[in-house]
Amino acid sequence: MTHKRPEDLRSARWFAPDDLRSMGHRSRAMQMGLSEEDWEGKPVIAVINTWSDLSPCHHHLRDRAEQVKRGILQAGGMPAELPVHSFSEQFLKPTSMLYRNMGAMEVEETLRSHPVDGAVLLGGCDKSTPALIMGAISMGIPFIFMPAGAMLRGNYAGQKLGSGTDVWKYWDERRAGTIGKEEWMGVQGGIARSYGTCMTMGTASTMMSIAEGWGLTLPGASSIPAPDAGHKRMAAACGRRIVDMVWEDLTPDRIITAASTRNATAVAMATGCSTNAIIHLIAMARRAGVEWGLDDLDRIGREVPVLANLRPSGKEYLMEDFFYAGGLPALMKEMSGKLDLSVTTVTGRTLGECIEGAVNYNDDVIRPMSNPLYHEGSLAVLRGNLAPDGAVIKPAAMDSRFQVHSGPAIVADNYADLKKIINDENYPMTPDHVLVLRNAGPQGGPGMPEWGMIPMPKALLKQGHRDMMRLSDARMSGTSYGACILHVAPEAFIGGPLALIKTGDIIEMNIPNRTLNVKLSAEELEERRAAWTPPEARYERGYGYMFTKHVEQADKGCDFDFLKTEFGGPVPEPEIN
Structure with a gap:
């Protein structure tokens, strides 16, 4: 059923009037080989x-x-x-x-x-x-x-390969020394077909x-x-x-x-x-x-x-x-x-x-409600003195032993420092440690890069470990997995609590209770905040400058503050002149 008349079409404002400007629009359309039959009433x-x-x-x-x-x-x-x-x-x-x-x-x-x-x-x-x-x-x-x-589907040596997910898996194995360059190159050639x-x-x-x-x-x-x-x-x-x-x-x-x-x-x-x-x-x-x-x-x-x-x-x-x-x-x-x-x-x-007519042809791929893959939804939101505005974790894609976890932090202020830690085969750590990356959020990244799926440290890979608790104000690829806490808000770059923790501080996470805390008193956190120095701005010009001045935090969707619905009311239609 038609509700709108041809003369009410938005495009008719450009093409329909018998005036100078619309003549220009029509003539330029004709310049491209079009004629009135292409646009009139359509x-x-x-x-x-x-x-x-x-x-x-x-x-x-x-x-x-x-x-x-x-x-x-x-x-x-x-x-x-x-x-x-x-x-x-x-x-x-x-x-x-x-x-x-x-x-x-x-x-x-x-x-x-x-x-x-x-x-x-x-x-x-x-x-x-x-x-x-x-x-x-x-x-x-x-x-x-x-x-x-x-x-x-990807394929290598008769195995199904999943983009991203198997990249992380095989990279861990290569770094652990369990596969060589030939297998790695085989994965490279077969994963994106x-x-x-x-x-x-x-x-x-x-x-x-x-x-x-x-x-x-x-x-x-x-x-x-x-x-x-x-x-x-x-x-x-x-x-x-x-x-x-x-x-x-x-x-x-x-x-x-x-x-x-x-x-x-x-x-x-x-x-x-x-x-x-x-x-x-x-x-x-x-x-x-x-x-x-x-x-x-x-x-x-x-x-x-x-x-x-x-x-x-x-x-x-x-x-x-x-x-x-x-x-x-x-x-x-x-x-x-x-x-x-x-x-x-x-x-x-x-x-x-x-x-109405949809059919499930394989109830192992698409599970019924009576036999789910995981009893709750994919994601959980955590809050506490380390993430007052929230953080996110994907419990369905991690080792279940980290549902409730407490351990000492190992803190990296940037990705370069993090790489030194994870590539050091002799770095002193246990699987109970919590590896922390900060200054990787919306402003700190800048742009909140996918650094939150922190690769497993070589020191633990050599011991046979494939998961540990990792914490950041960054994002991670949706193809990633592991006990990775992400999107900590407010981010460290603007002075969120993540900016205040030190190596050795005890981090406590409880997914059933949805909590994330650092074991420090409010007084200790305030003392550290008083001593904290804000980092230098990432950009001084261009789009990057605009981004860092106006991007909102992760809990608000990282949109620009001037694009939210409440800002300035509806945008007027352009003048046709």
Whole structure:
């Protein structure tokens, strides 16, 4: 059913009036070989593409954009491909997280400044999903997120390889001397066999799943492997559907609600999600005006078990197996009692209608609620005198003996110092020590790099140990595992309690009680604070300067303070002149 008239289209402000400026718009469109038949009375759909030659996860999106355009044309729309930042996780330094907010601003302003009525967002590599969605939410026009999809399973010597997860595992073994260079090079050549994102339940698969759980993708879209022919068909279907969404005026505020945000969080927990999900979920929800924070995430984490038996929480399966088992619709069907099935999705139908026919074809890959992989959700939020604003840990992906732990700290002020400690085979430590990295948060990193999955020290690897308690104000890759406490807030760089601890201080963690403390009195902490000297600023100019001046802490989602919903009210539409 059509709700919007052609003359009400946003793009009509550029093309329809019989005046000087609109004549210029039409003539320049004709310069590109277009004619009135291309735009008159038709929605103009932006195909926001994160393809680049240095983004292996998105290397197929140049082709997928053509499939999306095909669908738009089939449905009677006019496609317009617009490139944005590629968010290459592998090659961006110091970290892609530094550029998430820049990308979100680029998406928002690209959509606002061009004559477009709706958008299909093409992305999937870690920071691309939240950046694309944050920008599109803030713009407010109808959009669909089209997931890039995971790559095929890795393979070496007959063994399945999972990107990231097996890199860390085999690197530990090489450093321990149990494998040599030949095996290491074999893993290198077999672990990434196709285009697409990491095929473990890392940050990429987590965020694509969250987008679907939120109702922002077509049903099943987040689980289709990137090289599968069904991925091309899904891309074309996104193009067809967005045209109808424009006529229906199905804007993001009708989809992203408090109820759908609870759904997205519950889905994340059931998948065994990346720790990065917490930061991005909070940032995206806040952009939509939904109050959402660490306590909400922890509460749902206690209620929803891990059902997806995927690495790194699981030991065997990867995203390709998850797809064959029925994908995210099957998982949501299994956990339907934990979801609000009445929420609206980009299909125009309810979530319940979207998953009604879903089937679980392998109940070892997608566990039923009666037989979860882990009894609680993937993540836990810790608080205490060391993290008054919270810290995060992934209990499902660590040695269970660290559920309750106390040990002396070994403190590194930066990553260079940390490397000296972990590479010293004779460093005096035991598996009960707590290895601490600080000054690696949003401002200290800068950009909060993925240094929180601190490699196991050689001194312990040689003794046969493969896990220990590690603590930082950094993030870690969603493909990582181990007893790593992350996102300590406030961060050390701005004077958080992490800045005050010393080697030898006793760190105490209790996951069941959700506590994280240093065994020091309030008086001792205050004395140390009085003696603390703030570090020098990281940047004096450019984007880095803007980032460090305006980025919020991890518990607020690391968005810019001037982009939050409450700031300044709605952004006006551009003048057409």
